[in-house]
Amino acid sequence: MKSSRSATARTYDFPRPAVTVDVALFRPTAPGTHVRLELLLIRRDLPPFRGDWALPGGFVRENEDLPEAAGRELEEEAGLKQVVLYQVGAVGTPGRDPRGHTVTVLFVGLSRNPGVLSAGGDATSADWFVVDELPKLAFDHAVLVTAARASLRERVEDIRFLQDLLPAEFTLAELQGLTEAVLGTELDVRNFRRKVREAVVATGGVRREGAHRPAQLFRFARGKSRR
Amino acid sequence: MKSSRSATARTYDFPRPAVTVDVALFRPTAPGTHVRLELLLIRRDLPPFRGDWALPGGFVRENEDLPEAAGRELEEEAGLKQVVLYQVGAVGTPGRDPRGHTVTVLFVGLSRNPGVLSAGGDATSADWFVVDELPKLAFDHAVLVTAARASLRERVEDIRFLQDLLPAEFTLAELQGLTEAVLGTELDVRNFRRKVREAVVATGGVRREGAHRPAQLFRFARGKSRR
DNA sequence: TGGCTTATTGTGGAGTCAACAATAAGATGG
DNA sequence: CCATCTTATTGTTGACTCCACAATAAGCCA
Secondary structure, three states: OOHHHOOOOOOOOOOOOOEEEEEEEEEEEEOOOOOOEEEEEEEOOOOOOOOOOOOEEEEEEOOOHOOOOOOOHHHHHOOOOOOOOEEEEEEOOOOOOOOOEEEEEEEEEOOOOOOOOOOOOOOOEEEEEEEHHHHOOOOOHHHHHHHHOOOHHOOOHHHHHHHOOOOOOOOOHHHHHHHHHHHHHOOHHHHHHHHHHOEEEEHHHEEEEOOOOEEEEEEEOOOOOOO | OOHHHHHHHHHHHHOOEEEEEEEEEEEEEOOOOOEEEEEEEEEEOOOOOOOOOEOOOEEEOOOOOOOOOOHHHHHHHHHOOOOOEEEEEEEOOOOOOOOOEEEEEEEEOOOOOOOOOOOOEEEEEEEEEEEOOOEOOOOHHHHHHHHHHHHHHHHOHHHHHHHHHHOEEHHHHHHHHHHHHHHHOOHHHHHHHHHHHEEEEEEEEEEOOOOOOEEEEEEOOOOOOOO
């Protein structure tokens, strides 16, 4: 065992778990109606769970950092680039992968402009699913999704977390709808506005759409967030 | 080999990062004077960083769960059993281990009764160090310690996190000293007592020690915590 | 009894939070 | 022009949380 930790031990002399990353990437549906969260899933092209839907992910390569691996898998399997990801944690329960012991590091992200999905790698197709109506998932990915959603809810307590998901100018109704989608609950209009008051500034512009009072446009304020 | 094995073999076809666990186990110094936090470190018996102090930890075995591996390393390298550990997260920066790419999953814990340390495994000795006066650490363990302390500070916001660190009956001064040690800051006596008021109940007993008013003894209340 | 040491307790102010409804601005159709 | 419709916008109150702050209580001892 000691030799296994020597400098030459890159030829491993005992079985070890493999490291994977999995990505729970969410996006909001189009604003206007009730915004909902959708989750990116890929359909597995290989056993086990061939044909089932799963989170994008895969094995971490030698000398590849964890966020880097997560981004790469997202691009390979779904064609998405430059998505900001956050680590949720590691899961290594024995038996979670029938092929053998794997330890996965879960990442979560919110995607603004999903672009065009293009399945590749181990995936035959990639698609978005409303989070409340997910299909049966491969491996223990249902558990991972639950953890990812909890992580999102914590992060969105700082409203700037949503900054990258909105265009430079947006209405407060859009910001609130997005927040509600992430939290999965509805928020009081006045309380929400007071809460974000110091994080946004009005640009002076308005947006007219429909037979009602136009909405003011806002942008995120510069500076550090508080809370 | 059958295809089910080929899937496994695929994971071994190219070099992959290894999975390790590291444990940042803290303990409070004896109550009475200013309580301080100490960190358990082991002295490495093997290169790299031979002779340096490091967090207990090591490779995760096949079909071993992550918390299990962390507990095993703690026992092998320091002789400590049955310590409750919490996951902080995974770190896999390439170059963090000069032997090759490793992904480590960091755990944090607070030890009540440290028992007797007995170095073993890859460690020549094990000892406790006041967290503000740590020696130079192997690998990136200084970074891991910082992350572990931040994790502790978050968890102690629920005072019940400290439940296992105190005897069945304790004084509020002891509880406060412990909290302050974990937070690294001092707290106002009255605010602290009000805050924990609903989490503890007086047992009716008192403890006399010294030329001053005796302290009431408390125990943790049953039931779910709020906050 | 006076002095020392630590334990114990409450109040006021600032800030945060959630619950609550009425008015404003524009579009549309009669 | 007026009524109506739709969404945008705005304030107040009370409950609660948080922090800062100091005086008294109880025991020991010289």
